[in-house]
Structure formats: C-alpha cells, structure tokens
Amino acid sequence: MTTEAVIDAIGISKSYQRGKPVLNDVSISLRRGEMVALIGASGSGKSTLIRSLAGLIPIDATRDGRDAGSISVLGHSIQRGGRINCSRTLRARIGVIFQQFNLVPRLSLLTNVCFGLLGRLPTTRGTLGRFSDDDKRVAMQALSRVGIAEHALRRASDLSGGQQQRAAIARSLVQGAELLIADEPIASLDPMSSRRVMDLMADMNRDDGLTVLVSLHQVEYAMKYCPRTIALKDGKVAYDGPSSALTPAFLNSIYGAESEELFLPTFGDAAEPSHGSHWSDPQGGMNGNMNGNGHWSDPPAAVMPAASTLAMTRPHMKSGRLLA
Numbered sequence: 304m305t306t307e308a309v310i311d312a313i314g315i316s317k318s319y320q321r322g323k324p325v326l327n328d329v330s331i332s333l334r335r336g337e338m339v340a341l342i343g344a345s346g347s348g349k350s351t352l353i354r355s356l357a358g359l360i361p362i363d364a365t366r367d368g369r370d371a372g373s374i375s376v377l378g379h380s381i382q383r384g385g386r387i388n389c390s391r392t393l394r395a396r397i398g399v400i401f402q403q404f405n406l407v408p409r410l411s412l413l414t415n416v417c418f419g420l421l422g423r424l425p426t427t428r429g430t431l432g433r434f435s436d437d438d439k440r441v442a443m444q445a446l447s448r449v450g451i452a453e454h455a456l457r458r459a460s461d462l463s464g465g466q467q468q469r470a471a472i473a474r475s476l477v478q479g480a481e482l483l484i485a486d487e488p489i490a491s492l493d494p495m496s497s498r499r500v501m502d503l504m505a506d507m508n509r510d511d512g513l514t515v516l517v518s519l520h521q522v523e524y525a526m527k528y529c530p531r532t533i534a535l536k537d538g539k540v541a542y543d544g545p546s547s548a549l550t551p552a553f554l555n556s557i558y559g560a561e562s563e564e565l566f567l568p569t570f571g572d573a574a575e576p577s578h579g580s581h582w583s584d585p586q587g588g589m590n591g592n593m594n595g596n597g598h599w600s601d602p603p604a605a606v607m608p609a610a611s612t613l614a615m616t617r618p619h620m621k622s623g624r625l626l627a
C-alpha cells in the first residue's frame with residue numbers, strides 16, 4: 304500500500320441553512336487501499352459528507368468569514384471555495400453506491416451495468432443506449448464477478464434489494480472506479496444480503512486495490528469489515544481510529560444514549576448462522592458478547608483499549624483520534 308491520499312478533505316463545512324452547519328470543520332484523509340467505515344447516528348452528517356466527497360453537493364465557500372475547506376480526490380481538487388470541479392474522467396474513477404441502489408428500474412441489469420461505461424465511451428453511443436457486444440461482454444463479466452450473471456436480462460425492479468445492490472457494485476466495476484464511496488449500502492438489506500454486499504466490497508478492496516469508504520448504521524459491520532472507522536457526531540469527527548475500539552462502552556462515551564442506535568437490534572438470528580452470538584474482532588483486539596437484548600456485554604477492561612493508547616491497525620495510523 305502506498306501512502307498516496309485518495310481522499311483528502313481539509314477543514315470542510317456544509318450548511319443547508321445559513322449559520323447551521325451540518326458538517327463543521329471536518330478533515331479526513333484516506334490512503335489508497337484502505338477500507339474505512341463512516342458511522343454516526345441519524346442526522347450526524349454521513350450522507351452529507353459522502354455527497355460532498357463525491358462532488359455531488361458543494362461545500363460551504365466560507366466559514367466564520369474565512370476561506371473554507373477543500374476536497375481532493377485521487378490527487379485532483381474536486382471542490383474548493385464552494386465550487387465543484389469534477390471532470391467526466393475523474394467522476395468515472397469514483398464509484399458511488401446509495402442505499403436505494405440507483406438503478407433504472409425498468410431496464411435490465413445488463414443495461415444498467417453498461418451505463419457504468421458511459422464515462423469511458425463517446426457520449427452519443429452511450430446516451431443512445433447502443434452498447435456494443437464488447438461493452439456487453441465487459442458488463443457480463445462484472446455481473447458474473449458479483450454473482451448475478453444469470454439475472455442479466457431481468458428488469459432491475461424484479462430483483463431483490465441485495466441483487467440490485469450487487470448490480471450497482473458491478474456498474475462501479477465496469478466504470479473502472481478506483482474509489483468506492485458507499486452511503487449505507489446495506490441499510491435496506493437483510494443480514495444475508497448485507498454480508499454478501501460487504502464481502503464483495505471487501506474482495507474488491509483486497510483483490511483490486513479499491514479504496515473504500517462505506518457509511519454504516521451498524522457498528523458490528525464496521526468492526527468486521529473495516530480496520531478503521533471514522534465516527535461523526537453532530538457534523539464533527541468524534542473519533543478516527545481502529546475499529547477494534549468500538550466497544551459499547553466506548554461508543555456510549557462518544558454518543559451517550561444515541562449509541563444504542565448503532566447496534567443491530569437482534570443478533571444471532573437464523574439468517575446469521577456464521578456469526579452466532581459471539582463477536583470477535585478480526586484483528587484480535589477485543590472480544591465481546593451479545594446479551595439477550597442484542598447488546599454487547601463489555602469485554603474485560605484489559606482488552607478494551609483506551610482511546611489514547613489504541614494499537615495501530617495500519618502503518619500510517621499512529622493512534623486513534625478521539626476528538627469529542
């Protein structure tokens with residue numbers, strides 16, 4: 304892994320209404336090859352941050368009368384001073400995945416995935432929906448990669464949420480995305496489909512070197528799949544560090560009662576056979592157990608890292624940053 308920054312957001316703020324920032328002086332940096340979770344209670348600003356990073360909404364031009372922040376993605380300034388500057392080529396290198404899949408419902412999965420080629424094709428051919436056999440072959444390979452090739456000719460709307468989300472990921476693949484930014488991609492999926500989608504993103508991260516930033520409502524998935532988590536609270540970065548620190552007690556110290564929202568309501572149900580009711584941190588940093596309410600019982604204090612003494616999970620991360 305190189306140390307090249309794939310996302311570099313410095314001191315960014317975003318207000319939908321004057322004087323009421325929804326993001327307030329947020330700085331985050333992701334290096335190539337990282338898979339990072341973005342967590343936070345509803346309304347904490349996750350979607351706003353993701354849309355800002357993807358160059359879909361402009362950040363504020365000024366903060367407290369001073370020049371406001373900037374966002375660079377893949378080495379290009381994507382926005383600064385409230386102005387978005389994202390070329391078609393740069394946009395193709397950023398895959399954006401939404402909770403609601405964003406496929407064209409009445410078109411086939413194959414056509415939907417072919418749309419991922421638009422950033423690479425001459426405009427006329429793509430907009431007319433005239434994809435060549437070669438284009439379709441590329442799309443079929445991607446559908447095969449995400450395990451739904453047999454459904455290629457079915458309308459997107461006829462497929463399950465999990466299958467649609469996998470098609471959206473296939474579209475990012477053919478797009479040639481180097482960075483995948485996903486906004487609660489598993490929020491409307493059942494546990495089995497959620498795992499498939501997370502496994503897929505983890506595979507792409509590991510095998511294709513894709514950098515992944517994924518917002519998640521449930522901290523269990525952050526811990527299982529992402530070595531690093533950024534936690535937002537009221538539009539500020541409250542924590543940035545190893546996911547292994549995200550014990551209930553630690554989250555409670557950040558979010559108070561709101562932390563309840565971040566845990567799966569039930570755990571160890573029939574659809575989650577491989578996890579059972581015991582959760583173990585992939586880095587071996589800690590273990591915890593679910594109690595009958597689906598909440599954690601705290602691991603012994605000895606395995607619960609203090610935020611200031613968190614172990615490194617990535618060479619460049621000296622320690623977790625506890626900021627609120």
Ligand SMILES: Nc1ncnc2c1ncn2[C@@H]1O[C@H](COP(=O)(O)OP(=O)(O)O)[C@@H](O)[C@H]1O
Nearest residue numbers: 319320325343344345346347348349350351352
């Ligand atoms: N388009 C919008 N116009 C006005 N307020 C918005 C808009 N989008 C989000 N907000 C507000 O910004 C805050 C953060 O929202 P959001 O980024 O969607 O958070 P999250 O994704 O963490 O739930 C919330 O208070 C929300 O009501």
Ligand SMILES: [Mg+2]
Nearest residue numbers: 349350351487
């Ligand atoms: Mg959201």
